[in-house]
Amino acid sequence: MHSMFENTLDNYAHSNGLRETNTLFKVIFAIATMLVSLASTSPIVPLLITLVISFLLIFQAKIPWKFYLKFLAVPFFFGFLTFIFMALFFGVGAHILDLGIFNLAVTQDGFNRGLLLFSRVLGGFTCMAFLALTIPMTELFSELERFKIPQIVMELAMLMYRYIFLFLDEGINMYHAQETRLGYSSLKKSFKSMGMLGSNLFIRTWIKGEQAHIAMESRCYDGSIKTMKEPESMRTIGARNLVLLTLFEVGLVIGLYFTGNFTLF
Template sequence: MFENTLDNYAHSNGLKDANTFFKVLFAISTMLVSLVSTSPVVPLLITIFVSGLIIFEAKIPWKFYLKFLTIPLTFGLISFVFMSLFFGVGTHILDLGIFNLAVTEDGFNLGLLLLARVMGGFTCMAFLALTIPMTELFCELERFRIPQIITELAMLMYRYIFLFLDEGINMYHAQETRLGYSSYKKSFKSMGMLGSNLFIRTWIKGEQAHLAMESRCYDGSIKTMKEPENLKSIGIRNLTLLIIFEVTLIVIVYFTGNLTLF
């Protein structure tokens, strides 16, 4: 399934042996540069570059990666359309002729910037999710002085997301084997039953998971088996390349700050 494949790729990708802290540092710094950019040029360059790393270096299948990008790309395109039509002022680029709707220069440029930032930021997050197992990622977050309660809540949320999905998938397959989706009428009825029972089933599973944790001496603190990696293991070469890359992006941000498509 999709959720299992995501975790499998995080443990078996082409960059799994690279320094975890280096990957976190690269992704976060690049994402921040994408967010502060005032033109879509740098976020789009980041999207292309990081996507290339994910596909060609991490060896993530491009079909799976495109499927992974579908949801943020959809929301980004919807936001782009709404901002082009309902925000901004200036010369009309396109008059739709319906309810006086028109695409303005300011709205189009603002929507394009938002779309580029969304894709640039999400590809950096995808790099983290597809190249670093979550247990290692949470362990490395301690270096950034993230409160322990936040990281532990994130770990539990991550676990219960899969618990929720597993229950939903099992219930869906059980209904499907009983021809619960053989017609539109049965499909609506089956989906209603699935939705009404899913919360109760996941609540019970959550209670069972909590009892299992307590039986293993859970004292309110989740311990991870992996220790944070040594900063020296990053290497001078990799650190230099990272600095050059980020400085290059910042320079491009500076020179393309006022660049717009219209």
């Protein structure tokens, strides 16, 4: 049984507003944009990429904004925590904010480094979200084969994609089962329920994974997952799309050049 989250991702990947756009074009666009984001030495370009990709997903791909914000919440929280730690513990130079406790202070270097890392996290993740929400996974892996990625890496990625959702699905089912039995009705019961959930989740997921593997072997799985869709040719992208893609990426690179030394402090 597929998890609700996996079904939602697959549904959007198959029915979004950019579904008919050339798959190879979307892959090249997302990967090239992500590389620009990672290469940026200032937070401006990655944050601009975040806004552009978010606009495309919400207004062009028609992904519901509430779902997209939930999808973005985890990397945002992770990036924000990283920003806080970098600002407080990994900076040198002048202080821009003294907290007054435990000699903690926000330094210029730490703040700027943390903000840059935070913007890179958001920029990179939104590019990955663009791939996940506009391209079905089978088509995505089929297109990635043209980049000469080793077959074993592709197989592992596809299996990991499936098993991650097995893990989430089992965790959600166990949580709902505990909730219906009032397992979270008090703080004491909540700690006990979470402990039981954590101790049993790995075992239950392992069993589910074994069952999934047995089911695959019964359907003639031999270590290689075949996809029905053939990789698309570069010619199918079209001259207009290639020109737009080139102009956009060149514009981002120019932005890198002019904002390379930008800092807030």
